[in-house]
Amino acid sequence: MGNRLGTDRLVPQRLDELRSRLHQEIDAGTLPSCQAAVGLDGEVVWSETFGAADDESRYMIFSCTKALVAGVMWQLFGEGRCSPDDHASGYLDWFTGDGKDDVTIAHLLTHTSGFPHAPLGPKHWADPSTRHERMASWKVRWEPGTQFEYHPTSAHWVLGAIIESIDGRPCGESIRARICTPLGLGRLALGVPAEQQGDITTLVSVGEAPSNEVIAGLLGVETFDLGEVTAEALLEFNRTDVREVGVPGGGGVSDAADLCSYYQALLHDPDGLWDPTWLTDGTGNVRNTFRNPMTGEPANRTLGLVVAGDDGLSFMRGMGRTVSPRAFGHNGAAGQIAWADPDSGLSFVYLTNGLDQDFLRESRRVTGIASRAGLLTSPP
Numbered sequence: 001m002g003n004r005l006g007t008d009r010l011v012p013q014r015l016d017e018l019r020s021r022l023h024q025e026i027d028a029g030t031l032p033s034c035q036a037a038v039g040l041d042g043e044v045v046w047s048e049t050f051g052a053a054d055d056e057s058r059y060m061i062f063s064c065t066k067a068l069v070a071g072v073m074w075q076l077f078g079e080g081r082c083s084p085d086d087h088a089s090g091y092l093d094w095f096t097g098d099g100k101d102d103v104t105i106a107h108l109l110t111h112t113s114g115f116p117h118a119p120l121g122p123k124h125w126a127d128p129s130t131r132h133e134r135m136a137s138w139k140v141r142w143e144p145g146t147q148f149e150y151h152p153t154s155a156h157w158v159l160g161a162i163i164e165s166i167d168g169r170p171c172g173e174s175i176r177a178r179i180c181t182p183l184g185l186g187r188l189a190l191g192v193p194a195e196q197q198g199d200i201t202t203l204v205s206v207g208e209a210p211s212n213e214v215i216a217g218l219l220g221v222e223t224f225d226l227g228e229v230t231a232e233a234l235l236e237f238n239r240t241d242v243r244e245v246g247v248p249g250g251g252g253v254s255d256a257a258d259l260c261s262y263y264q265a266l267l268h269d270p271d272g273l274w275d276p277t278w279l280t281d282g283t284g285n286v287r288n289t290f291r292n293p294m295t296g297e298p299a300n301r302t303l304g305l306v307v308a309g310d311d312g313l314s315f316m317r318g319m320g321r322t323v324s325p326r327a328f329g330h331n332g333a334a335g336q337i338a339w340a341d342p343d344s345g346l347s348f349v350y351l352t353n354g355l356d357q358d359f360l361r362e363s364r365r366v367t368g369i370a371s372r373a374g375l376l377t378s379p380p
Helices: 012-027 065-076 105-110 129-134 154-167 171-183 212-219 231-238 238-243 256-268 278-285 357-371
Strands: 002-004 033-040 043-051 059-062 205-206 250-256 337-340 349-353 354-356
Touching: 002 349, 012 033, 012 043, 012 357, 033 256, 033 337, 059 065, 059 231, 065 105, 065 154, 065 250, 065 256, 065 278, 105 154, 105 357, 129 154, 129 256, 154 171, 171 256, 231 238, 231 354, 250 256, 256 337, 256 349, 337 357, 349 357, 354 357
Parallel strands: 205 354
Antiparallel strands: 002 043, 033 043, 033 349, 059 250, 337 349
């Protein structure tokens, strides 16, 4: 199914090339469905759904959610209600000991906190008191701010608690009130009541994990640790109760158009939702250049987002090979893509409900799709 909007703003041949790539794995049966959207000049100019879904479908956006949490934090910075250098323990009196007293908000937003794999599973998610008790037991593995390792969910549980402490409401409600409602994003949410989940696509595990021989040939190592971001863990987000909780690091739900609109707002801020200083900082000031311990490239992280960079490694950061060095965004598990490019004015979002166990194929898919999207305004 399709939803064509203002496609005259885009180069037709480039859009056809993108659509062909999106069709490719749907037609081959590799993925059950996907949805994509393109923004330009402050609005969504094209969106389309492919496969076993329709234009009313929403998707789990996983770690694309982190950009929304960052957006709330930038607002709080601009209001003077907190600072990146503030310690988390200053807002959470239970988050102390075992090195946690040294963790700042900046550490949490840049994934340098030192507790990337701190345990907090579904049985601890729903009850805030149980959640806080579990988080209070975490131990910091290294001095905060001295190295980088991606924190899939742990740092954002702490950020969510800080937002609740400052703003007086759960993180998902702050996102709704501060971002979604002002921008008219009715399809984007963190924490979805059971009766409103009927339009969310079911996650499906597809494909097979690559063999150790294939991994060794391409990456030079025999195994690749996916940490907590496994198909089994992601399939938990098919559960009604997990979707209701609103996991701050990865529980967001949206269609491609609403998330794409959010990135246009980050480019233009038509409603003045952010102090310009903090919006510029959050979308362009790289504060973390430590190397990714898994893949070796510099992290290029701002207070909440990733910047493409000018080192030729933008594809390693999930934005393909054709965006400008100033492009920023945050992708999600399952190959979800979300970025905006200040130079071209484009924003792009791709979502799927297929959890491809072949992470090498997923990586190639992300690079191929994002690279084609980056050329949508460029003459052939």
